[in-house]
Amino acid sequence: MSTVLVTGGSGYIGSHTVISLSENGYDVVIVDNLSNSKMEVLNRLEKITGKRFKFYNIDCCDTDALRKVFEENKIDSVIHFAGLKAVGESVKIPLDYYSNNIGSLISVCRLMSEFNVNNIVFSSSATVYGSSEDVPFTEESPLGVCTNPYGWTKWMIEQILRDYAKADPSKKVCLLRYFNPVGAHESGLLGEDPRGIPNNLFPYISKVAGGTLDCLTVFGDDYDTPDGTCLRDYIHVVDLAQGHVKALKFLDKTEDSVSVFNLGTGKGTSVLEALNAFEKACGHEIKHVIGPRRSGDIAVCYASTAKAEEVLGFKAQYGIDEMCSSCWKWQTMNPEGLKD
Ligand code: NAD
Ligand code: UD1
Numbered sequence: 001m002s003t004v005l006v007t008g009g010s011g012y013i014g015s016h017t018v019i020s021l022s023e024n025g026y027d028v029v030i031v032d033n034l035s036n037s038k039m040e041v042l043n044r045l046e047k048i049t050g051k052r053f054k055f056y057n058i059d060c061c062d063t064d065a066l067r068k069v070f071e072e073n074k075i076d077s078v079i080h081f082a083g084l085k086a087v088g089e090s091v092k093i094p095l096d097y098y099s100n101n102i103g104s105l106i107s108v109c110r111l112m113s114e115f116n117v118n119n120i121v122f123s124s125s126a127t128v129y130g131s132s133e134d135v136p137f138t139e140e141s142p143l144g145v146c147t148n149p150y151g152w153t154k155w156m157i158e159q160i161l162r163d164y165a166k167a168d169p170s171k172k173v174c175l176l177r178y179f180n181p182v183g184a185h186e187s188g189l190l191g192e193d194p195r196g197i198p199n200n201l202f203p204y205i206s207k208v209a210g211g212t213l214d215c216l217t218v219f220g221d222d223y224d225t226p227d228g229t230c231l232r233d234y235i236h237v238v239d240l241a242q243g244h245v246k247a248l249k250f251l252d253k254t255e256d257s258v259s260v261f262n263l264g265t266g267k268g269t270s271v272l273e274a275l276n277a278f279e280k281a282c283g284h285e286i287k288h289v290i291g292p293r294r295s296g297d298i299a300v301c302y303a304s305t306a307k308a309e310e311v312l313g314f315k316a317q318y319g320i321d322e323m324c325s326s327c328w329k330w331q332t333m334n335p336e337g338l339k340d
Contacts, residue, residue: 003027003074004248005117007060007108008081009053010037012192013123013181013237015045017079019190020241022049026248029073031066032082033059036195040338044189060104063111070115077119077251079244080108083153087296088199090150101153102160109164112171119251121174121244124158126233126262126301127151128177135268136304139177139260147296158260165257172257174247179233179264179303181240183323184330191330192237193337201274202234202323206331209282216286218271220293225300231268233302236318236326239265246312264303265316274320281324 004021008014009030015037018028030042030053046052054073058065060082069075083101084090090097105122112120128151129137130144146152161173182202184191197213198204207213221228243263250259269277279286308314 001025001027002076003029005029005031005069005073005075005078006081007031007078007104008083010034010039010041010055011081013178013240014079014081015041015190016185016237016241017081017244018045018053019048019185020238020245022051024245029054029056029069029075031056031058031060031069033057036084038193038338038340040340041190044338047189048185048187060107061100063107066107066111067114070111070117075115075117077121077248078108078112078117079121079248080105081123083123085150086199087148087150091148094149097149097153102156105157105160113168116170118170119172119248120161121176121247121251122157122161124175124177125151125154126177126179126264126303128155128158131298133298133300135300136266136302137262138304139262139307162258169257172251172254173259174251175258175260176243176247177260177262178240179235179262179301181237182234182327183236183238183318184326185238186326186329188329188333191327191334193334201271202327205275205278205286206327208288209278209284209286209328210331210335212335214287216275216288217291218275218288219291219297221290222293223299225270227270227272229271230297231270231300231302233264233267234269234274234320234323235264235316236323239316239318243308243312243314246314250312261308261312261314262303262305263308263314264305265319266303266305268300268302269320274324277320278324278328281321281328
């Protein structure tokens, strides 16, 4: 059985990926410092999969502590999710973002070299395309100028991994550029559990629908789009998780040292369409007002999915209705998120 080290594995995307890996016959070791997730995720994973995954509460930046994981487990490949991801926060505490996101990646790569682990899948983001509106974004689209330190960490890590693979031909890197991951596990046991007031659309809508927040502000309705609100490529987190399994299988057979794939649906959904779909899922109106544009937002962002389809055999199965209904189930079953 092949063993995958999943850093950040108790987080939102990591935990859903652990389920997909387990369903596909992989053994999983999770490392997470719980800076943005809770131990309860491990219990939920056990309920869903019937397995108790090996878990280390370790900061990936701490190379010596992380070495123990490589010593105690025969790791075959790594999926590196561990990182800080709040765009606004990254503007306020840039050094924390650079040191955590880049430091953890370098530490993981050093240990991969030390223990002859060759394959790594990295969580990148569509944010590396910058503010270009030349959509759909293909993997060949030029990398843009990021608008915040979070985005730059993704941009820089992509470059670090390219250099790492160039220097050591045994290494194989897969950069996955996620578009907008949303939704939750069908059981309602796992989902996105942000601390404090959410910044992103789906967690915010969920909380307004559930009554914890009062009203959604739609950030601008004067964009050059069909209904004036921004279009995004929302992808169900369960589809996204499956994309990681495809990426690992691909790394086993490819000769290429670095491969890049967009993970999206290829479809743009407006803020108002997302809101309407959520109202349908929860069965009642969701209070909202139109506000000013949010600085840094682009009008339209969606993926070309051709390469992921052709090369990885990846195609998202779920649409906006399933994304909303799973979010709503998660919200109603866990109105205050998971307990610490
Ligand atoms: P998340 O915050 O839910 O998960 C990240 C996990 O990493 C958390 O459990 C956190 O505790 C852990 N972590 C952070 N720094 C760590 C460190 N130094 N050592 C050990 N653990 C650490 O976020 P997510 O939404 O699951 O995102 C996972 C990855 O995907 C991140 O790298 C994120 O930047 C990237 N990504 C996310 C999105 C998105 O919209 N959610 C989009 C594009 C890319
Ligand atoms: C945001 C980040 C992006 C990051 C991604 C990860 C910004 C500018 N961009 O993308 O770098 O990779 O999250 O998930 O923060 N909206 C509202 N009202 C709200 C919240 C959002 O109208 O209360 C709108 C936004 O204007 C946007 C859409 O909903 O048009 C989606 O927003 P969000 O979920 O924050 O994602 P992105 O901005 O696409």
